[in-house]
Amino acid sequence: MAQNNDSNPKTHIAIYDMDKTVTRGATYNGFLLYMAKNRAPWRLLLTPLLLVGVVLFALKLWNRSRLKEFSQRLMLGGRADQQELQRHLESHAETTLRSNVYPQLLDLVGKEKAGGFRHVLATASYRLYVEPIAGRLGFDDVIATDLKVDGAGNILARIDGQNCYDEAKLDKVKAWMDAQGLSRADCHIRAYSDHVSDAPLLDFADEAFATNPHPPLAELAAEKGWQVIDWR
Numbered sequence: 001m002a003q004n005n006d007s008n009p010k011t012h013i014a015i016y017d018m019d020k021t022v023t024r025g026a027t028y029n030g031f032l033l034y035m036a037k038n039r040a041p042w043r044l045l046l047t048p049l050l051l052v053g054v055v056l057f058a059l060k061l062w063n064r065s066r067l068k069e070f071s072q073r074l075m076l077g078g079r080a081d082q083q084e085l086q087r088h089l090e091s092h093a094e095t096t097l098r099s100n101v102y103p104q105l106l107d108l109v110g111k112e113k114a115g116g117f118r119h120v121l122a123t124a125s126y127r128l129y130v131e132p133i134a135g136r137l138g139f140d141d142v143i144a145t146d147l148k149v150d151g152a153g154n155i156l157a158r159i160d161g162q163n164c165y166d167e168a169k170l171d172k173v174k175a176w177m178d179a180q181g182l183s184r185a186d187c188h189i190r191a192y193s194d195h196v197s198d199a200p201l202l203d204f205a206d207e208a209f210a211t212n213p214h215p216p217l218a219e220l221a222a223e224k225g226w227q228v229i230d231w232r
Helices: 028-039 041-058 064-076 082-099 103-114 127-137 167-179 196-204 215-224
Strands: 011-016 079-081 118-126 141-149 154-160 187-193 207-211 227-229
Touching: 011 103, 028 041, 028 064, 028 082, 028 118, 041 064, 064 154, 079 082, 082 127, 082 154, 103 118, 103 127, 118 127, 118 167, 127 141, 141 167, 167 196, 187 196, 196 207, 196 215, 207 215, 215 227
Parallel strands: 011 118, 011 187, 118 141, 187 207, 207 227
Antiparallel strands: 079 154, 141 154
16 A cells, blocks of 8 residues: 555545547447447448437437447347357457557556556446456456346446446545545545546645646646646
């Protein structure tokens, strides 16, 4: 455990967003297409229908959760056996590490671990496919969007609780801290994100890093005095 300057023990936590922060690009659609290709290639014929969901979302007739559930239903089906999915999830994680992770991330995580940091991947992406990626990157914990599971252990195309995005992500971080018995006063928190939607989490942190920021976050970081990291 790292300590602060006055020798009072603090738990040091580094919280990272995933898409375009840890990874070079977004992962959700790539995950769905990977799973369809490897499990049921005929589902790729349904990909044009994904645009229907995108249009309904753009028109604000659907929220992000509805769009994600619709896309999942098309590419994975309404239910999928969790055990059958596992080998595909592991191979997807390996593919992600080979082609879609910033190498600088691995160096930074290594340095922080040497300094006593506990690493958390906090993302709107599904826990289903994030956990195999996070484990390979050396993260200790995952905070993500969860999916409902039926009594037979099948993954359903329905989000369980909140989509881990914007204020909901900060709510989930706080709930995770409570579950871990971590009080805010006893923690020193770093937060990393590329997107302005994570402003609540960045504000919550002791050290905020706008990482590979898109223009709105870069502008906000300049206003707030947040540090900027750009690996692009």
